[in-house]
Amino acid sequence: MKLNTISEFDLIGQEVSITNSKNMEIVGIKGKVIMETKNMIMLDTQNGKKNIPKDICQFSNNQGIIDTDSTKLSKRPHERLEMLDWHEILELK
Numbered sequence: 001m002k003l004n005t006i007s008e009f010d011l012i013g014q015e016v017s018i019t020n021s022k023n024m025e026i027v028g029i030k031g032k033v034i035m036e037t038k039n040m041i042m043l044d045t046q047n048g049k050k051n052i053p054k055d056i057c058q059f060s061n062n063q064g065i066i067d068t069d070s071t072k073l074s075k076r077p078h079e080r081l082e083m084l085d086w087h088e089i090l091e092l093k
Contacts, residue, residue, distance in 0.1 A: 020058035
């Protein structure tokens, strides 16, 4: 079984960059998502680990911009999985 990831449901392990933010000092930071909480993601960057707030940033990965609306990204990873219906889960397989 091959499991494909959907960016808004599975961020851990993905390479992301900050494409827009209310805090312009963090725009352009790139790294691998190594941890995620309800309101923050932790990126492993070239300059060490950085905690980034989800609610003020727009993230992108190699597939494009990650949807950051309040109904998806501002939840814990396991809470986002509970939002999937069985048809979407079967499509992931």
